[in-house]
Amino acid sequence: MDVNATTPSNFIRAIIDQDLAEGKHKGIVTRFPPEPNGYLHIGHAKSICLNFGLAKDYGGRCHLRFDDTNPEKEDVEYIESIMEDVRWLGFDWGEHLYFASDYFEQLYEFAVELIKQGKAYVCELSADEIREYRGTLTEPGKDSPYRNRSVEENLELFERMKNGEFEEGSHVLRAKIDMSSPNVVMRDPVIYRIKKVPHHRTGDKWCIYPMYDFTHCLSDAIEGITHSICTLEFENNRPLYEWILEQVFPKPHPQQIEFARLNLSCTMMSKRKLLQLVQQGIVSGWDDPRMPTLAGLRRRGFTPAAIRDFCERIGVAKANSVVDYSLLEHCLREDLNNTAPRTMAVLRPLKVVIENYPEGQIEYLEAVNNPNDPAAGTRLVPFAREIYIERDDFMLDPPKGFFRLAPGREVRLRFAYFIKCTDVVYGADGSVVELRAVYDPETKGGSAPDGRKVKATLHWVAAEHSLPAEVRLYDQLFTKEDPNEGDFMENLNPNSLEVVQDARVELNMREVRPGDKFQFERLGYFCVDLDSTPDRLVFNRTVSLKDSWAKMQKK
RNA sequence: UGGGGGAUCGUCUAACGGCAGGACGGAGGACUCUGACUCCUCUAGUCUAGGUUCGAAUCCUAGUCCCCCAGCCA
Numbered sequence: 001m002d003v004n005a006t007t008p009s010n011f012i013r014a015i016i017d018q019d020l021a022e023g024k025h026k027g028i029v030t031r032f033p034p035e036p037n038g039y040l041h042i043g044h045a046k047s048i049c050l051n052f053g054l055a056k057d058y059g060g061r062c063h064l065r066f067d068d069t070n071p072e073k074e075d076v077e078y079i080e081s082i083m084e085d086v087r088w089l090g091f092d093w094g095e096h097l098y099f100a101s102d103y104f105e106q107l108y109e110f111a112v113e114l115i116k117q118g119k120a121y122v123c124e125l126s127a128d129e130i131r132e133y134r135g136t137l138t139e140p141g142k143d144s145p146y147r148n149r150s151v152e153e154n155l156e157l158f159e160r161m162k163n164g165e166f167e168e169g170s171h172v173l174r175a176k177i178d179m180s181s182p183n184v185v186m187r188d189p190v191i192y193r194i195k196k197v198p199h200h201r202t203g204d205k206w207c208i209y210p211m212y213d214f215t216h217c218l219s220d221a222i223e224g225i226t227h228s229i230c231t232l233e234f235e236n237n238r239p240l241y242e243w244i245l246e247q248v249f250p251k252p253h254p255q256q257i258e259f260a261r262l263n264l265s266c267t268m269m270s271k272r273k274l275l276q277l278v279q280q281g282i283v284s285g286w287d288d289p290r291m292p293t294l295a296g297l298r299r300r301g302f303t304p305a306a307i308r309d310f311c312e313r314i315g316v317a318k319a320n321s322v323v324d325y326s327l328l329e330h331c332l333r334e335d336l337n338n339t340a341p342r343t344m345a346v347l348r349p350l351k352v353v354i355e356n357y358p359e360g361q362i363e364y365l366e367a368v369n370n371p372n373d374p375a376a377g378t379r380l381v382p383f384a385r386e387i388y389i390e391r392d393d394f395m396l397d398p399p400k401g402f403f404r405l406a407p408g409r410e411v412r413l414r415f416a417y418f419i420k421c422t423d424v425v426y427g428a429d430g431s432v433v434e435l436r437a438v439y440d441p442e443t444k445g446g447s448a449p450d451g452r453k454v455k456a457t458l459h460w461v462a463a464e465h466s467l468p469a470e471v472r473l474y475d476q477l478f479t480k481e482d483p484n485e486g487d488f489m490e491n492l493n494p495n496s497l498e499v500v501q502d503a504r505v506e507l508n509m510r511e512v513r514p515g516d517k518f519q520f521e522r523l524g525y526f527c528v529d530l531d532s533t534p535d536r537l538v539f540n541r542t543v544s545l546k547d548s549w550a551k552m553q554k555k
Numbered sequence: 556u557g558g559g560g561g562a563u564c565g566u567c568u569a570a571c572g573g574c575a576g577g578a579c580g581g582a583g584g585a586c587u588c589u590g591a592c593u594c595c596u597c598u599a600g601u602c603u604a605g606g607u608u609c610g611a612a613u614c615c616u617a618g619u620c621c622c623c624c625a626g627c628c629a
Contacts, residue, residue, distance in 0.1 A: 008568070008569070008577090008578095009569075010568090010569095014571090033629095034629095035628085035629055037628090037629085067629065069628095069629080070628060070629075072628090073628075073629090126627095127626080127627055130626095130627075131625070131626085134625055135557095135625075136557085136625060137556085137557055137558075137624075137625060138556055138557045138558095139557080140557090141625090168627085169627065172627055181558085182557050182558040182559090183557090183558055183559070183624080184557090184558080184624055184625050185558095185559095185624070185625095187625085190626085190627050192627090193627035194627080195627085209627095211626095211627075211628085211629090212628070212629045213629095215629095216629085232560070232561090232622075232623065233622090233623055233624080233629095234623095234629090235559060235560060235623070235624090236558080236559055236560090236623065236624045237624090238559090239559090258560085260561090260622095265566085313567080313568085313578065313579080314567060314568080315567065315568045315569085315578095316568090317561095317567090317568070318560070318561065319560095319561050319562065319621095319622090320560095320561070320562095320621075320622055320623095321566080321567065321568090322566075322567090323566070323567055323579090324565090324566045324567070324579065324580070326566085326579060326580060327566080327567070327578080327579045327580085329579095330578090330579060330580090331579095333591090333592090334592095337591080337592060338592095342589080344589095368588090371588095371589085371591095371592075372592070372593095401590095403590070404590090412588060413588095414588060414589070415588075416588095445588085446588045447588070454588090455590095456590080457587090457588050457589065457590095458589095459589075519589085519591085521589050521591085522589045522590080522591070523589090524591095545589075545590095545591050545592090546590090546591065546592090547590070547591085548590050548591090549590045550590090551590095552590085
């Protein structure tokens with residue numbers, strides 16, 4: 001299949017096409033630059049797919065660069081999870097793994113160069129004072145009293161900053177640009193600050209750390225990035241990105257291009273808020289299957305292919321938008337439908353005794369593993385006198401439109417026989433505890449020689465010859481399309497996790513391993529959870545099948 | 556109220572002066588040993604008002620609404 005034929009165009013591709021046509025670049029180099037201060041989420045996947053995808057399609061390369069300039073917030077735990085997630089998504093940075101912290105020495109030299117040009121100065125205003133001097137959105141700022149120090153003095157002071165002679169917060173290095181710029185970003189931005197904090201990679205070597213604006217453009221330039229793709233909120237910073245490169249780096253310069261980050265309905269991407277959910281125990285961890293993190297989606301049973309397909313379909317533009325969660329589910333179902341082997345599982349078992357089936361007899365019936373993939377073959381499923389069906393598949397007094405089992409009614413058991421419900425056994429509380437039925441031996445395999453039809457086919461498992469399992473049913477973590485409408489903690493869905501303790505699955509599931517994915521026929525796609533053991537099988541519902549009966553009932 | 560962006564079916568996204576198209580969702584139908592899948596049909600849109608033009612989503616003018624920026628975060 002020709003991937004390019006289905007890859008939608010977007011404004012970034014248009015820019016690249018033009019740059020290439022004009023000979024501005026011979027090839028393209030992009031980068032994915034996460035800060036290692038949290039786990040990657042589906043929003044990052046959009047950026048990863050974009051940057052790595054562009055590099056692939058244009059025969060260029062994409063770097064993985066950790067933007068690790070703030071040791072207070074960063075940790076190696078995150079570096080490892082990020083690399084794992086990018087790889088899992090299906091992308092390969094080859095040899096091009098970089099860390100902004102590897103450039104600290106060069107960055108320092110660039111800062112010195114800026115000072116020598118008279119374009120940076122050491123400022124001794126406090127953080128509060130800097131804020132006051134900055135002015136407001138509508139009023140210009142005013143010059144720092146330290147703005148006109150001599151180059152020599154700045155050089156000496158900056159070196160002393162580096163040597164640890166000053167306390168945190170007492171001195172910063174600022175770019176000397178324009179305190180009355182209508183763009184607040186350009187009002188002598190801080191480019192170096194003192195942090196007497198060890199860095200997870202450079203240890204105690206530095207006590208001054210460069211700021212994002214100074215680091216990012218130069219890191220891009222050092223690596224020869226041609227197109228530096230970031231999100232919309234950095235649009236205000238672009239003049240600074242260009243200003244810094246203009247002063248100290250030879251052309252050509254990388255070009256910053258901004259696009260709208262992904263928003264998904266009923267979920268949110270704020271790292272801070274996701275961290276809060278983890279820390280307050282609302283979810284079990286960064287990889288809780290309800291989390292929009294890649295680790296969470298992976299544990300939930302999402303496939304990399306589905307996420308990549310999703311990222312392609314949502315497109316790339318500059319307008320803020322909220323993508324409907326149903327599109328993600330669609331991509332997931334489409335992939336799983338083609339790849340997940342089928343099996344039968346009964347979530348809420350209702351025993352059926354087939355009275356005319358010989359006691360003690362076991363038959364092994366052939367079942368198709370995947371009707372969409374003949375290569376998946378078949379398996380044998382044990383059938384016996386006592387079976388379980390889904391409670392929802394039986395109704396005492398069925399309404400119009402209900403095709404499944406009811407007293408006196410005949411249905412098909414998938415891959416097995418037609419059965420007819422002959423009697424209902426009630427418990428002390430009047431609830432249905434068991435059904436009695438008869439089967440038609442002539443219908444083995446699922447069709448009747450006399451050509452009679454049934455309206456429904458039910459999934460089932462043999463009572464004895466099946467395995468108990470725990471099944472975790474997930475729903476949206478939030479009840480509102482926009483969880484941030486009001487306080488997100490008050491929009492939590494109290495029913496986002498339902499644990500079914502006594503489900504039954506086919507005997508064939510004995511050998512499954514965490515991560516294995518299946519379609520439980522008529523129910524949905526499920527995967528084996530990390531908590532699963534051979535003695536205690538645990539499945540996560542990844543996503544349900546579309547259910548037109550459920551939809552009808554809602555009306 | 557300064558500056559920077561943005562506005563196309565319910566949602567996401569194409570069309571770069573020349574038939575407003577696709578996908579998701581929704582509705583209806585066909586098929587069916589999964590009420591799944593698949594297939595078919597339908598649904599529904601250019602923020603507003605002017606202007607330029609044979610012709611405007613696209614160009615111009617004036618509005619409206621939304622987002623971002625006043626961290627020693629990224």
